[in-house]
Amino acid sequence: MRIGIFKIEVLLALLIGLTTALISDNYIPTLTKSKFILSGSKMIDPRSIAKIDEIGNELLEKTGIGVYIYAKESYSNRRFNSMKDKIAFIKVYEANITKNLQTPFIVLTLSLEDTHVNLLISGDIKGIVDKDTILDRYTIPLLASKDKNSMYAKVSAAMFNGYTAIADKVAEVRGVKLESGIGSDGTVASTIWRVTIYTILIIGLILYTIAVLKSKKD
DSSP, rough: HHHHHHHHHHHHHHHHHHHHHHHOOOOOOOOOOOTTTOOOOSSHHHHHHHHHHHHHHHHHHHSSSSSEEESOOOOOOOSSSHHHHHHHHHHHHHHHHHSSSSSEEEEEEEEETEEEEHHHOOEGTTSSHHHHHHHIIIHHHHHHHOOSSSSHHHHHHHHHHHHHHHHHHHHHHHHHOOOOSSOOOOOOOHHHHHHHHHHHHHHHHHHHHHHHHHHHHO
């Protein structure tokens, strides 16, 4: 049962990132600025960015904790002599990402070429979220999924899914309710958002079924 639920969660999150493709084949993503995306706006769907900004602002206001995303195609073009050297470089690189951030903070990081994802958490809130749970359940499965979806869609879904999971957990630990959160109940905004997501899921499943049937006929 848990495995089934997990697969549904992964599919749902991926379809969020694929909203554009399902609605219009002619849609071209445009950049959206967000103070919570330190790098990588061009890798995330603009509508996901808008939602991240909404959630991030509310979470910061209610808990004082800033949650951010830092995504790059690659941290560096250099070649490393060993995995040890690569890890050492990434550690220093990511330390520079957070050096100017006001604490407390959490940063979800990604380097595609380095096949690296991480969660950077300031020392004053260590343990507020479980890094392995966020990465292994909400982020990595979307990036590693073997399908025909573009890497843009996978990154967008993975970053969005990971960000909202972090925000929900922080809110839970701090005992606050996020009106903008995907899991929020009793608000018009969250209801509309959930209906939109479920609609996308249904459309995605229908399109997938049609594609499979067509491939069998061919």
